[in-house]
Structure formats: C-alpha cells, structure tokens
C-alpha cells in the first residue's frame with residue numbers, strides 16, 4: 233500500500249515518554265514504523281517540573297524511534313496532560329452572509345470565532361474549539377450546515393483550554409529535543425481516538441485514561457465531546473498508598489500491585505497470604521492479600537467517585553448509555569472494571585488501542601492509547617477534513633503541508 237504521509241506522536245507521561253512514528257496509507261490505514269518509550273523523569277502529575285530531565289526523556293524516546301524507523305523526526309502531534317486541562321461549552325451565532333444566503337465556510341468560521349470569544353482568562357491557552365453541532369434558523373442538531381439556505385447560523389462548541397505556562401514549558405521541552413509541534417492535543421481527546429467507537433460516542437460515553445499521575449477524562453454525546461478534564465489521581469497514588477501502608481519501598485509495592493493487586497474485594501480469598509519485603513526486614517513478612525486489596529480498593533474507589541462526580545456535573549442528567557471505557561496503564565489493575573461498575577452503576581470495560589498495524593508489539597496495550605490516539609487524530613485531520621480541525625493548526629511543519637495537500641483534494 234502506498235504511503236501517503238508520515239505522522240509522529242509524542243506523549244510525555246508521568247511514568248514514560250513515548251515517541252511513535254506512523255505511516256498513513258492512501259486508504260487511511262495506520263502502520264507504526266518507529267517507537268520509543270523510555271521511563272520518564274521531570275514530570276509530576278503530567279506537568280513538567282524539570283526542563284532538563286524532561287528534554288532528556290523526550291530525546292531518548294525520539295532516538296529510539298528514529299533508529300528503529302530510519303526516519304528523521306521533524307515535527308509531531310503532542311499530548312497535553314495535567315490537572316490544569318479544563319473545558320467549557322460555548323455558543324456563537326451569526327447572520328448568514330452572501331447574496332444567496334447559503335451557509336459558507338466563512339459563516340461557519342465566523343460563528344466559531346464568536347463562540348471562541350467567550351470569557352477565558354488570558355493565563356489560559358485554548359487548545360481546541362471543537363464544533364459539536366449547528367442550529368440553522370432554529371433547527372437544532374445539524375451536523376454539517378455547509379450549503380444550507382438560512383438566515384441565522386448558530387454553532388455549539390466545546391472549548392478545551394490549559395494553563396498557558398504549563399503548555400509553554402511542555403512546548404519548550406519538545407522544541408529543545410529538536411522537534412516542531414504540529415498540534416497540541418488534549419490527552420483525554422487523544423485517548424478517546426484510540427479506544428472509543430463512533431456508536432459509543434453517539435450514544436453517550438466516557439473514556440478514562442488512568443495513567444501513573446493522572447486520569448484523563450473525556451465525555452461524549454451525539455458524536456462529540458462535551459466535557460474534558462484531568463483528575464489528579466493515578467496508579468502512582470495506589471503504589472504510594474501501598475508503600476506507606478505496608479512499610480515497604482515503592483519498587484516492592486509496584487511489583488506487588490502488578491502481580492497480586494486487585495480492587496475487587498469479592499475476588500480475594502480470605503486466607504491467601506503474601507510475602508512482603510519490609511524496610512529493615514529484607515527476609516520479609518506475611519501479609520493477607522485482603523489487606524493489600526483493601527488499600528488498593530480505597531484509592532480506586534476514590535478515583536471512580538471523582539469520575540462519577542464529573543459525569544453527574546457535566547450535564548445530560550449524568551446519563552451515559554454506553555458507560556465508561558477505562559484505558560491507560562493503570563486500567564490493567566485486576567478488578568478495575570468490576571469496582572468501576574459497582575461505584576458508577578454503569579457499563580464499564582477496559583480497552584486497549586486496536587486497528588493499527590506495523591511494529592505493534594507491546595503497543596496494543598492500554599498504556600499506549602494516548603500516543604496511538606495522537607497518530608489517529610493526525611490521520612483523521614488529514615483525511616477527514618472536518619471543519620474546525622484545520623483552523624486550529626499552525627501552518628507549518630508536516631501538518632501544514634498535509635493540510636495544503638488535503639485542501640487541494642477538497643477545494
């Protein structure tokens with residue numbers, strides 16, 4: 233299959249920095265041709281707290297991906313995580329211009345501009361202004377108003393914004409690692425690209441990417457996002473609680489969590505004992521698996537309650553018929569879906585990225601949803617040519633060139 237474009241994703245997480253190189257074929261298929269995912273340092277809860285360490289983590293990821301692919305990485309789609317990512321919905325209305333009173337691209341752009349003019353403090357950087365739907369002369373629920381005869385056009389948008397300084401620090405690190413930024417993408421929306429189906433997005437669904445430092449949450453209804461937020465709780469909190477509760481090191485706690493941890497108390501045998509290496513007593517001591525599970529369950533319950541609060545506050549009566557899709561490294565915890573179902577009283581499934589080819593060993597794992605989602609985001613942007621998507625992208629780098637290429641295809 234002929235290669236149409238090469239896209240790059242960079243996801244700098246709290247536990248690992250990922251660089252992926254993917255080729256998009258003419259039919260829209262995505263093949264991974266390079267990857268690097270070294271452990272990261274320099275971030276806390278998804279936010280850069282040490283520039284040098286973060287640059288070095290990104291550089292390592294890039295080196296590995298370049299060596300594997302033989303491709304020189306120039307520009308990338310970059311995820312933005314951290315608890316400073318927030319969203320709001322805003323409407324914009326304009327009178328349809330032009331003598332024939334048909335909705336043009338320009339009318340759509342003007343309406344979106346009005347919606348964007350909502351009061352957002354100057355300390356915030358707008359990442360996305362995504363059109364959710366249009367109202368054309370009072371007729372709601374129009375997905376594509378282009379060419380419709382109308383007097384008044386109204387757009388409902390979902391605006392995702394982030395702390396300006398946090399975004400600048402992240403951008404600085406990526407640029408210092410020698411890579412230009414095609415587009416900054418909110419991490420929850422990138423994860424959604426990788427694991428949610430169109431049907432789920434239409435029905436109403438949430439994706440929760442449970443990472444090491446944070447949980448990225450995005451809620452969808454009628455095909456588009458309506459609430460995007462990052463909750464500052466992740467798998468590292470669970471490990472930390474265990475280390476404190478069991479008086480052991482973070483490494484021992486992490487290993488214990490991955491091998492014997494569960495958040496489903498009902499699945500634990502009451503008499504099951506485990507040996508734990510304690511600080512000052514390397515020979516180890518016996519603890520009940522039920523005690524371990526109790527520590528894990530308490531933190532995971534807190535996380536699911538926070539997810540539940542966000543879902544009830546976000547609107548649509550707190551009802552998401554397709555439930556919650558868990559992904560991210562920490563979604564692999566045994567019993568995560570079971571506890572999620574109990575706390576949220578909704579369908580809950582755990583998902584890994586799918587539908588990509590090439591060098592996918594280890595990548596079809598929940599921990600890579602955000603990075604694969606970034607590539608899919610880029611691929612959709614060049615093939616789908618949705619209104620609004622291109623408008624927010626800088627006119628440089630691979631993406632700028634691809635955009636021009638798409639515009640030539642769809643005049």
Ligand SMILES: Nc1ncnc2c1ncn2[C@@H]1O[C@H](COP(=O)(O)OP(=O)(O)OP(=O)(O)O)[C@@H](O)[C@H]1O
Pocket residue numbers: 244245246247248277278313442443444445446447466467468471486489490560561562563564565566598599600
């Ligand atoms: N099998 C497993 N069971 C339970 N937890 C796991 C398992 N494998 C990985 N984890 C947890 O997943 C977390 C890492 O997830 P991930 O790689 O998605 O994080 P990240 O992207 O680096 O961080 P963030 O997105 O929060 O900045 C760690 O806390 C780790 O303990």
Ligand SMILES: [Mg+2]
Pocket residue numbers: 245246441443444560602
């Ligand atoms: Mg992550």
